[in-house]
Amino acid sequence: MCGVMASVASSSLMSPVRLSWLFGSLCSRRSANGFGRRCPAAGAAAALLRQSHSGVWSGTRGLFSHGGGASAEQLTLEDIAKNLREQQYKRVVVMAGAGISTPSGIPDFRSPGSGLYDNLQQYDLPYAEAIFQIGFFHRNPKPFFALAKELCPGNYQPNLTHYFVRLLHEKGQLLRMYTQNIDGLERLAGIPPEMLVEAHGTFATATCTTCRRKYEGQDLRPDIMSGTVPKCPTCKGVVKPDIVFFEEELPRHFFKYLTDFPLADLLIIMGTSLVVEPFASLAGAVRSSVPRLLINRDLVGPFASSRRNQDVAQLGDLVSGVQALVDALGWTQELEALMSAASCNNTRGVSGFLHITAEGGRLLFIALKDCRIRLLS
Ligand SMILES: [Zn+2]
Numbered sequence: 001m002c003g004v005m006a007s008v009a010s011s012s013l014m015s016p017v018r019l020s021w022l023f024g025s026l027c028s029r030r031s032a033n034g035f036g037r038r039c040p041a042a043g044a045a046a047a048l049l050r051q052s053h054s055g056v057w058s059g060t061r062g063l064f065s066h067g068g069g070a071s072a073e074q075l076t077l078e079d080i081a082k083n084l085r086e087q088q089y090k091r092v093v094v095m096a097g098a099g100i101s102t103p104s105g106i107p108d109f110r111s112p113g114s115g116l117y118d119n120l121q122q123y124d125l126p127y128a129e130a131i132f133q134i135g136f137f138h139r140n141p142k143p144f145f146a147l148a149k150e151l152c153p154g155n156y157q158p159n160l161t162h163y164f165v166r167l168l169h170e171k172g173q174l175l176r177m178y179t180q181n182i183d184g185l186e187r188l189a190g191i192p193p194e195m196l197v198e199a200h201g202t203f204a205t206a207t208c209t210t211c212r213r214k215y216e217g218q219d220l221r222p223d224i225m226s227g228t229v230p231k232c233p234t235c236k237g238v239v240k241p242d243i244v245f246f247e248e249e250l251p252r253h254f255f256k257y258l259t260d261f262p263l264a265d266l267l268i269i270m271g272t273s274l275v276v277e278p279f280a281s282l283a284g285a286v287r288s289s290v291p292r293l294l295i296n297r298d299l300v301g302p303f304a305s306s307r308r309n310q311d312v313a314q315l316g317d318l319v320s321g322v323q324a325l326v327d328a329l330g331w332t333q334e335l336e337a338l339m340s341a342a343s344c345n346n347t348r349g350v351s352g353f354l355h356i357t358a359e360g361g362r363l364l365f366i367a368l369k370d371c372r373i374r375l376l377s
Contacts, residue, residue, distance in 0.1 A: 073309065074309050075309070077312055077325060080266070083266075084173065084329060089265045090265060092175055092265070092268060093178065093264040094168070094178065094269075095178045095267065096165075096181065096270045097271045097273065097274075097279075098181060099270065100270050100271040100318065101156075103161065106151070123142050123146065125143050131144050131147060132246055134248055141238050146227075149224050149225060149227070152224060152225065153203075156183060156185060157185075157343075160322055162189035163342065164322050164325070165177050165189070175263060176260045178196075179196065180200050180272060180276065181200070182201060184202065187204065189342065197260075198253070201244040204216070206241045207240060208235060208239050211234055215239055219239075261285035264287075266292075266293070267292040267293070268293045270321075271296060274301030284302055289310065292308070292312070293311075293314065293325075294313045294315075295325065298315065299313055299315060
């Protein structure tokens with residue numbers, strides 16, 4: 001079985017539908033509350049998918065690629081901005097990786113010398129990735145909960161990149177945001193959970209590793225903050241936040257890509273090296289005529305290996321890149337107001353608000369600016 005799956009799952013010709021069927025057939029047994037039991041076979045398939053293409057983009061086409069470039073002229077950032085501003089793109093899919101969290105100060109825990117990595121060493125972690133290996137977690141959950149404590153809401157604030165996506169949503173042009181991040185900054189920026197696919201899971205919910213009872217993430221907070229491993233009151237099993245570990249199946253929500261990506265009319269990719277599968281291959285899942293905008297430090301994935309005419313790359317500092325797009329859109333003032341209002345809420349405990357209403361085709365923003373009410377039009 002595993003041998004067959006290995007050969008099938010590693011085939012670059014495998015379609016999203018075929019993949020869905022594979023996962024679906026392997027995971028057809030679900031617990032009564034709808035939350036899937038751990039499915040070792042599917043977990044293995046997911047792990048295989050993650051490992052394929054690991055390290056480098058190995059082919060000219062991704063797993064879900066729908067073909068080569070269109071014959072249209074090369075687009076620019078300004079073209080994308082103009083079309084977005086004029087509502088020609090109404091179903092924007094955003095893909096984001098760790099790069100969007102770095103400006104918020106979240107350290108790369110894999111880097112020796114970063115405070116977090118050093119902090120984890122006291123737990124005798126054999127190597128950094130062991131923190132996300134389920135076997136290691138069952139033997140020693142403490143390093144993972146040290147990470148959970150570090151990422152607890154309140155320690156870090158969303159930045160301009162997160163709020164740009166929120167603004168896209170407020171404009172009614174966001175179809176979905178797919179994020180690899182587990183820091184929850186997308187939710188904190190006010191992007192509704194239903195607009196998010198947190199491909200590697202979330203701390204917002206948790207599950208008992210023994211009896212599968214579901215918990216809200218906040219139920220675990222007192223234990224996590226005090227350095228205690230949270231235990232299930234029912235069975236005394238360890239309660240694990242719903243972060244996707246290696247060898248675990250992806251969230252069912254992830255498979256929204258099957259309907260989202262074919263519908264997308266613009267794909268924006270931000271702050272990701274596009275090497276972790278199957279997330280990385282999603283970049284090839286939009287129709288070949290759909291523009292793809294990469295805002296990133298480096299040229300990555302298909303933008304480096306099989307660029308289409310409709311592809312645009314804004315390289316360099318991520319925040320500067322997103323700011324350039326926002327400026328080209330003419331949304332600078334609106335984004336500033338959004339961030340100011342959110343900042344009031346997040347840091348000052350003020351019951352601030354942001355009311356957005358459409359009037360004559362324009363958005364009216366009534367926002368807290370520097371904690372004072374201000375009307376933008
Ligand atoms: Zn339990």
